[in-house]
Amino acid sequence: MRFVVGAAADLPPGSSTIVYPDRVKSGIGVFNVDGEYYALKNTCPHMGGPLCKGTVRGTSEAEVKPEGQPEVRWVRSGEIISCPWHHWEFEIKTGRTVFTSRQKVRGYPVSVVPADVLQRLKEGVETVPVSVEDATIVIDI
Numbered sequence: 134m135r136f137v138v139g140a141a142a143d144l145p146p147g148s149s150t151i152v153y154p155d156r157v158k159s160g161i162g163v164f165n166v167d168g169e170y171y172a173l174k175n176t177c178p179h180m181g182g183p184l185c186k187g188t189v190r191g192t193s194e195a196e197v198k199p200e201g202q203p204e205v206r207w208v209r210s211g212e213i214i215s216c217p218w219h220h221w222e223f224e225i226k227t228g229r230t231v232f233t234s235r236q237k238v239r240g241y242p243v244s245v246v247p248a249d250v251l252q253r254l255k256e257g258v259e260t261v262p263v264s265v266e267d268a269t270i271v272i273d274i
């Protein structure tokens with residue numbers, strides 16, 4: 134089933150939204166990371182928190198310099214979502230934790246289709262009110 138998220142113009146790089154299809158009551162977060170769209174279930178695999186209501190940010194990465202000095206750097210700005218409950222960090226692009234684990238957020242395929250396709254998609258799909266401009270974001274759920 135395809136779900137129409139809205140106009141691509143309404144979700145510029147660095148922004149996100151949460152949509153609530155009937156099939157996914159907890160919602161699905163849709164993110165624009167540098168012009169690419171990603172969709173993650175709004176349920177944290179840790180303890181079920183509303184992950185996509187968290188903060189989109191980067192993460193810190195530690196490195197030991199050749200001289201033996203540790204250095205912590207801020208990396209991957211705009212690519213990480215931090216859960217609002219216990220602040221676990223997940224890669225928006227993959228749904229994986231930034232630390233080693235088997236935990237992964239469910240993702241959904243995202244398509245960006247020409248706006249005139251929206252009319253054809255409307256029959257048989259759920260929709261939310263959108264202001265359609267050049268293109269429309271659609272997720273497969």
Ligand code: FES
Pocket residue numbers: 177178179180181182184216217218219220221
């Ligand atoms: S529920 Fe998300 S980090 Fe615990």
